[in-house]
Amino acid sequence: MSRSRDPRPGFAGKPARIASSGLTHAVAASLAIALSLCLMMTFTLLTINTHLPLPA
Numbered sequence: 001m002s003r004s005r006d007p008r009p010g011f012a013g014k015p016a017r018i019a020s021s022g023l024t025h026a027v028a029a030s031l032a033i034a035l036s037l038c039l040m041m042t043f044t045l046l047t048i049n050t051h052l053p054l055p056a
């Protein structure tokens with residue numbers, strides 16, 4: 001393991017890019033779609049449960 005030649009301690013260096021902007025946008029879009037599907041299913045289940053007849 002070699003030592004860094006940077007005289008500054010810690011994580012003071014430039015941050016490295018870990019993903020392309022296209023990948024970031026794709027992940028954000030898939031999360032938005034998943035969240036909207038979850039909200040639609042929750043609303044649908046709550047609506048169906050209120051219209052079901054309850055036993056007396």
